Structures are given as structure tokens and as C-alpha cells.
Amino acid sequence: MIENVGVNPTRTGILAALAVMGADIALENERVVAGEPVADLRVRSVV
Numbered sequence: 267m268i269e270n271v272g273v274n275p276t277r278t279g280i281l282a283a284l285a286v287m288g289a290d291i292a293l294e295n296e297r298v299v300a301g302e303p304v305a306d307l308r309v310r311s312v313v
Contacts (some may be wrong), residue, residue: 268307270299281307288312 273281273293281291290312293305 268309270304271307273303273305275303 273296284291290310292308292310294308296303296305298304
């Protein structure tokens with residue numbers, strides 16, 4: 267679990283690229299903090 271990650275759509279390209287490569291990353295507890303979207307990322311092994 268990686269907590270309090272900024273998930274502004276202009277900054278999430280890396281998450282999309284990792285998903286295309288097969289990464290299992292889920293956004294949880296999405297919320298807005300100081301006007302910016304934030305979420306906790308749950309990363310799971312795909313092995």
C-alpha cells in the first residue's frame with residue numbers, strides 16, 4: 267500500500283503505462299486534499 271499519492275489526471279501516465287505492462291495497481295480511498303485528487307495505491311504481485 268502506498269498512501270496519499272497525487273492522482274491528478276495529468277500525472278498518472280505512469281500508472282496507465284504500468285497497467286498496460288500487466289501491473290496490478292488499484293486506487294483506493296480516493297479523495298480530494300487541498301483541491302487535488304489523492305488516493306492510496308494497492309500494488310499486488312501478479313506472479
